[in-house]
Amino acid sequence: MRIVDVNEIYSPTGGGVRTYIDRKISVLASMGHELIVLAPGKEDRIEHRPGGGAIHYIKSRGMPFDSNYGLFWDPAPIHARLDELDPDVVENCSPWRSAWIVLNWQGRAIRSFFMHNDNLEAYAKRWFNRLASEERIERAFSWYDRYLQRFLREFDTVVTNGPALTRQLTARGVRVDTTVPLGIERTPFSPSLRDEQLRAALLAQCDLPPDAHLLLGVGRHHPEKRWPMVIDAVQRAGARVPVGLVILGQGMDTQTLERHIGSSPHIRLFHPVYDRARLAKIMASCDAYVHGCGTETFGLVPAEALACGAPLILPDSGDAAELANPLYTESFRERDAVSCADAILRMCARDPAIVRRAAAVASGTVRTDETHAAELIAHYEAVIAAKSGLSLPHAAHAARA
Structure with missing residues (x-):
């Protein structure tokens, strides 16, 4: 055909x-x-x-x-x-x-x-x-x-x-x-790719020690991705616990996001990673993947992150929400930075070994x-x-x- x-x-x-x-x-x-x-x-x-x-x-x-x-x-x-x-x-x-x-x-x-x-x-x-x-x-x-x-x-x-x-x-x-x-193409993605040295290096880029919490976001810099809401949530949660955010992407809103981040050293914007093996290693090495868009019609990137054994922080609407499971997910009200911050804090309070183990088991079920x-x-x-x-x-x- x-x-x-x-x-x-x-x-x-x-x-x-x-x-x-x-x-x-x-x-x-x-x-x-x-x-x-x-x-x-x-x-x-x-x-x-x-x-x-x-x-x-x-x-x-x-x-x-x-x-x-x-x-x-x-x-x-x-x-x-x-x-x-x-x-x-x-x-x-x-x-x-x-x-x-x-x-x-x-x-x-x-x-x-x-x-x-x-x-x-x-x-x-x-x-x-x-x-x-x-x-x-x-x-x-x-x-x-x-x-x-x-x-x-x-x-x-x-x-x-x-x-x-x-x-x-x-x-x-x-x-x-x-x-x-x-x-998703599941072959490049695996929980076994987790690299503690890479994780520590990314936290250092966020001016944080290895015992802090590393969050990852991936996507173009566009209003529909709701990165300002995610940034606000991370800054709010960061007042309570040490948490850093790395966002991989670029787009029309890059300068807007840079201004929104301001002088915060704990949130970093990096260029997109098109090499699938390198992206998979980054995903496997974060402590949780955070997704801001509640109008996503499937959510390829959260699915890839789950295939790497990354716990998920997801909005309660859109097709990305279909991936949610209490064993490895914390959900928040779409477009609500306070709710998102609370979800981040709940994830940070969980036993990391247990929640990552649950995500690793679920990684094999990703479509x-x-x-x-x-x-x-x-x-x-x-x-x-x-x-x-x-x-x-x-x-x-x-x-x-």
């Missing part, structure tokens, strides 16, 4: 979506399928991947306020590339112009809208939560749900990447055909991206079969031919 993903939110400097797509290309290739991504770029170029699959960058305009991403506008180069590639499935995840570009292409492939996020949760509710209740915000932005319904009815299937996102959308009457939760890919392919084969009127084995053969 050949899948082409017309994906405006893929960027070589992106976060969770880039991680998911890069690994998905490799996993599908190992299963005998091919994934090609059409992504906005500063120039036209093709980046082939070992084993199969590729990223086709198509010269496009940049996205305002975030230079990491671009926007598709002209349908002609997208349609020409789709004609050339002749896929079995075309995926799309942006609800704006690229969705209509995909729908207006005259090709044989089934169209799949793959939901990576919910803009109402990620943006409207974040922007206006201090001014109105969630119910009022949903009513005010009901036009967005009507807009989603308008174009989603034209897609052959609508897929979400986690149960929390499915619950949010279906509660508002938005079409969802199936949920295929994401997974894999191989499982995700296999379920997604099975779903696409069923949609192709239903649309073609063939039995499933015949449709699968036709899609691979």
Whole structure:
């Protein structure tokens, strides 16, 4: 099967979506399928991947306020590339112009809208939560749900990447055909990678001794990640116990976060770590992973941290909350720095050996991206079969031919 993903939110400097797509290309290739991504770029170029699959960058305009991403506008180069590639499935995840570009292409492939996020949760509710209740915000932005319904009815299937996102959308009457939760590449991640010398070195970077508590956060510097709330919580908890925070990431809010941290020596911003083995070692060496975003639709990074045996400090909403377990998690009210600080203090008060042992046991249960890919392919084969009127084995053969 050949899948082409017309994906405006893929960027070589992106976060969770880039991680998911890069690994998905490799996993599908190992299963005998091919994934090609059409992504906005500063120039036209093709980046082939070992084993199969590729990223086709198509010269496009940049996205305002975030230079990491671009926007598709002209349908002609997208349609020409789709004609050339002749896929079995075309995926799309942006609800704006690229969705209509995909729908207006005259090709044989089934169209799949793959939901990576919910803009109402990620943006409207974040922007206006201090001014109105969630119910009022949903009513005010009901036009967005009507807009989603308008174009989603034209897609052959609508897929979400986690149960929390499915619950949010279906509660508002938005079409969802199936949920295929994401997974992680578990191979690089292991509790055995814990390095006490690395832990002590990171605490020293935070001007703290080895007997202090080391928290880790990973993600781009963007308002939806709620790093200022996490920083406030760590500073509040730090008035009671010695605790340091290391945040790996970059983005549009880097200077804002630097100002928010101020003169505190116990919170450090470091560049993203793209080397998976190095990232896994850092995750395994922290005392807990703290996650601020309560609108995450899956939470790849918390899942990776758990696969390294890191205890978790999580908001009580979003799909990251699906990972929570009292044996190795402390939860807090989303967007609430005081509640987050209390969760940090509770984690610091627990026996570290016991809570890490519980997280290490749970590390082996983290869902894999191989499982995700296999379920997604099975779903696409069923949609192709239903649309073609063939039995499933015949449709699968036709899609691979």
